[in-house]
Amino acid sequence: MRRLNFRRSGALVGLAIASVAALTACGTAGGGSGGGASGAPTDELGDYEDAVSILAWPGYVEDGSNDPDVDWVTPFEEETGCQVTAKYYGTSDEALSLMKSGGYDVVAASGDLTLRLVAGDLVQPVNTDLIPNYENVYDFLKDKSWNSVDGQPYGVPHGYGANLLMYNTDVVQPAPTSWDVVFDRAAEFSGKVTAYDSPIYIADAAVYLMAHKPELGIENPYALDETQLAAAVDLLKAQRQHIGEYWGDYLKEIQAFESGTSVVGTTWQVIQNSITTGNTEVVLPEEGATGWSDTWMIASDAEAPNCAYAWLNYIASPEANAAATQYFGEAPSSQEACEFRDDCEAYHAGDAEYAEQIWYWSTPIAECLDGRTDVQCTDYSQWTAAWQEIKG
Amino acid sequence: MSATTSTRRHSVSAFLFEHARLRLALLLTAPLFWLGLVYIVALAALLVTAFWTVDSFTGEVRIEWTLDNIVTVLTASVYQSVTLRTVGIALLVTVIDILLALPIAFFMAKVAGPRLQRALVIAVLTPLWASYLVKAYSWRTVLSPEGLFAWLVEPIGGSSPGYGIPATVITLSYLWLPYVILPIYAGLERVPDSLLDASSDLGAKPWRTVRSVVLPLLYPAVIAGSIFSFSLTLGDYIAVSIVGGANQMLGNLVYTNVGTANNLPLAAAAALIPIAIIMVYLAAVRRTGALDNL
């Protein structure tokens, strides 16, 4: 009954996407077939505006107010005269709502958000000729499905990293090397397991299933047909029994690990960096991990496009990019940035092969991302419904 | 100059005095407009949105009539179980709040002296001055494994309930308690002391007096208080996301549907559940006649 219901709504959603795609295609003059309606990117820049409003992940726009030594916003402000206002978001979904409400010039978007922003005509194509530092960006980050449409870049890569496994060293012994501590072995830490509170977390289960249930034939954790999604959902429902709480707010996870409410679960490097109790450790498990490759994008209705371009160029500069990505705990976007960091090794920066092992967040869509054409994949709205059902 | 203005003013008031209907119309236009716009139109808009659809990829709402959202909300097991859980929590919070509020309100209204009474009213109101989030996060700290609660009950062999439904019930009960105490207190204030004396005089022991006189007279006030705690709990999603562990309530489904899924129509359909429940609740209350005395 439930399944039938999903299939019906899935079909409806597919239909909806098709019709919207048709609509946008009709309305687009020169842009790519799936591109936004805003047409060709800007050819030239004008004078800087007074201010620029940035929507980003926590830790991406530091002006020294959290830690006086962590400040890469002030030099930008001094250099350009663009006063930066930053707003942080907790999940990509929250960012989408905020972008729809308008008022932001620049957004740092992960791969599970970028295409939704493009499709919603919320961001504009970017002319990389106007961004000198774009040249230095690793080639393996350029022209990816999550930052470009038909070869047209929609932003500048920022940094990338993996969703790591965090554990409390007092409780989880020996040190885990596999995600099984949050899946098949979750019962051992029942009530103290945590997970990221977003439908995109289904991909983490899919990554685990890729290694432990090859018979499912998952090629890409963001391209799940209904059977594969059902398997991931079953795994997550079993995990749900042992979840203490889900986290969407990174401050909540910091508090949960510090107080011992959570002892094992997904995390970001920046959370590990923020925990002061010293009894937590992070690891990239053997199955690989999901991860993110973030892109700085410019809102289609940006009030300060010149400042926005300036910020995209600035944050791609080796020094600023090194500072921002080091603070967040991710690999920088260019080899030059590594000269300002001493930990590039740890993040395998520039290691294209390693970077390929991370399953960067992408928005699941009906057209399978792994190239399969014989089935229809589950899209994000189905993932959302599934996620609600998993949480129960 | 001033004479003219004052004459004019007088003639305006005289005119209004003679035209009572116009006076009433002028007086009521603003509040009625507000009522109409905020209550009726907003509710109607919500209701209507529930029958629209959304483009799942871009999140754009499209005016395309469908019953799918309603069907989903009514048939999907997640909505059923979450609704049951939410109603259960709301009932539990309401019962706990009433049980706590009755003796507190009784003490305030009928036992405490005037000075103590004033102090108690202020004490009950004080938490309302603090931010909801501060209070909810305080409970998160209190209920953490090494928090105040654990410290208090550990000597007697207890432990913190941790984050979950019990913590949610505790936190929501705390948050809504003033809203339940105040109407009951006001209701008790309206019960003349002589009725309590009369009951006792006629041979009723205190508990009997409470059961046969105080509670029946307080019924409308208790219902009013319960409407607060019940409906506020039905709509809450913050407390459960702070202290509720992995659990979600109806409010979270609405929130996820708006925030995560960008599916405003489905969110609207989900939001109809608490509205429908409250309607049923009010209808049930109405049948008992409690609303007649409000």
Place this chain on the structure above:
Amino acid sequence: MSAPAISLRGLRKEFGSVTAVDGVDLDIAQGEFFSMLGPSGSGKTTVLRLIAGFEQPTAGTIELFGEDVTSTAPFDRDVNTVFQDYALFPHLSVLENVAYGLRVRGMGKRERAERAREALEGVRLGGYGDRRPSALSGGQRQRVALARATVLRPKVLLLDEPLGALDLKLREQMQVELKQLQRSLGITFIFVTHDQEEALTLSDRVAVFNDGRIEQLGTPAEIYERPQSRFVATFVGTSNVLEGAVAAQLLGVPGTFALRPERITLADAPTGRDRAASGTIAEVVYLGTGRRIIVDLDAGLQLTVLEHTLGRDAASDAALRGTRVVAEWSDRDLVALDAAVPVTP
């Protein structure tokens, strides 16, 4: 002789720094209609509430039929109360109100309905059982309150200003009914009122309260005819108080004396009664059954005189103002208020 219905000894009640009842000793006989009369704040209602058990005395004892009930809860005392505001339960019907006491005593549904109906018929409200108290008039509520208190057949019925809220006509009618009820039940009524006429007409005995104490205790006639203090003399009915230099001049005796207005006669010239004093009429108030005349005595006292004059022409009253008159009275009408020597003619 059996024990008194009520026996109060050294009864005191303080509310904070206020002493409401300041040492009351009182015995009330079985079957007596006893009134406690006094101005508001005199402590009479507090004494009633102490007897009912709603308040705990600060000191002293309360006995009911020889049994100490000082610390017994109200629901265990064999007394019932009719409240000033009737205190009918608004959520119960009239019948349920009357049956309430029977219900809490565990009487069966049918039997208590039967008894309550009888009690309602006893106060002539037979057909009103299904109504809510709010649908009744003041007098009807009053009678429901009476039925509710008497249906339990208490040995003592306490009535706290039960007629205060009624209009004059109804009050007079209810006074008669109360008296009849008390006779037919044969139980002790303790009646609190600030209306001296009510107290005098209904009671076997009256206690006049002032400042938390009993000022005077006696039969209505004793209280009215022989007030023992200035307070009683002026609170119960109206009295002219002759004292100091005025008393010395008019009576030839220093002291304080009360003189009821109706004991004084006015004439154009002395007629030979014991005492005479001349003066001028200052005011004439027409009362229907008579008239009240204020006379400014030459001795410097304003005297109130009550004349029962039937068939007089009211219009001529105004013309009397300013007329010289002689006020006369008998020595036996004078009441010494300070235990002074009797007046000798």
